[in-house]
Amino acid sequence: MKKTITKLVTFMLMGITLFAQASDKQLDAKLAMFADYLGTWQSNFTVAPGKPSVTDVSMWERALNGKAVRTLHSINNGEYGGESLIFFDKEKDSLVFYYFTTAGFYTSGTIEVINETQFVAYEDVSGNDSGITKVKSTSDLQEDKLLVSTSYLKNGKWTEPEQRVYTKSDRKVIFK
Template identity: 65%
Template sequence: MTYFKTLFLALCLCVFTFSYADENNLTLDKQLAVFQPFLGTWQANFEVAQGEKPIQDVGKWERALNGKAIRTAHSINEGEYGGESMIFYDSKKELLVFYYFTTAGFYTKGTLKVLSPTQFVAYEDVTGSKEGITKVKSMSELKDEKFIVSTSYLKKGEWTKPEQRIYTRSTKTVKFK
């Protein structure tokens, strides 16, 4: 009987070890590998005028589709607004592309251009915005363990002043209502 207990324990330990190793050594395709440091959960507290309701964004970047894509999800104020996207390499266009779908009913299709191992820019075409936004441009940078995002919107024919948000690592979860 002791032999079977030992064998069972050894088998469980092997399964656990292989599962842990797989989850912690997962790779992204070479075209997406530059985003490896961005994987994980992030949060930012937006700057708001004094007396206004606080705004917090929680986002998660994770490996998807066996490393062929990156899935992102984020929620503002625990589900008041949120969205999900899939980033992947389009081999025909030879571009990094993504789709972003929101709880507000609009979506975007965009491209990413990697500027350096820590910087990228995103260009998006917006479909279905009730606010008159037709394009979005954002610059993202990983610097000093912070994820800094600066975003401008083409709204009713004019670009808005860039809004900057600084994200830090988080243990919070993305929530949808």
Template identity: 60%
Template sequence: MDVLRWGLCLICIYNPIAWSADLAKELKVFAPYLGTWEASFSMSTGTPAVQDVSRWERALNGTAIRTVHSINNGDYGGESLIFWDKQKQSLVFYYFTTAGFYTSGRIEVLSDHEFAAYEQVVGNQDGITQVKSTSRFKAGQFSVATEYFKQGKWTAPQTRVYQPSHKTVVFK
């Protein structure tokens, strides 16, 4: 019986779904995103596909969501914290990268499994100053459509589809 109890305890500790019940109510939209995901996509036409591995987890006693991701086993990576800002009465986030730039922004919940993010970029070498994206969770996967404000105009949306993964986020 003790072995069974210990096993159930480990399942609860390492199962992101079990953590979703302990999220702040403002963060419930992120519950289906908890876990590890991967997507393969091309950064631009004619370039080889890259692999993005992303992990979403409950943080700070359920008052924040932490995301980490790496592209091509650590060639590039980043880390975010998403939380409810009581003063602004809004979901906000900060994203820090291995490329030396960071973003800050706000998130607008669109539905139970969909949200839009609006970011201000600081220090990007490619001239990107803003990013907007929409994430949708459906049928056990999620998609992210992203647009970049670069050199005075918005790029066409790029959509990436993330599937559940057992891979590890790698930083060098």
């Protein structure tokens, strides 16, 4: 009888542990579309002939008990990088984010969800010396690839969109 009770208690504890671990990985319902974005991604940018290569490593993770998504990224092992927190703002009734950079400027913005795999981010830039005041980027998760298209409002004119393809990676985000 004691063995049966011990086994029953063991199985119950295992079930509770597995349930707790599963719920630890969940995102708030307002952030659910980002679940498949979680993990590490890498893009090798297209550069002009003779220019040095550019690699961006980006990590997406659950933060603040699932009430936020945190992203970290670094270009060329820490030459440049940044960190974002994405969360649902009840007052604005919108997904919002803040992005802080190693270059000393930051952005704040909103996210418009297009469908379950695609969103558009609209950013206002503060403290950037290069003339960029706004950024618009579209991200689209297609199976094992993350497609990102980004335009910048620089000196009052929008740039042509830059296209990047990210694939799953085991590299680490590095800051110097």
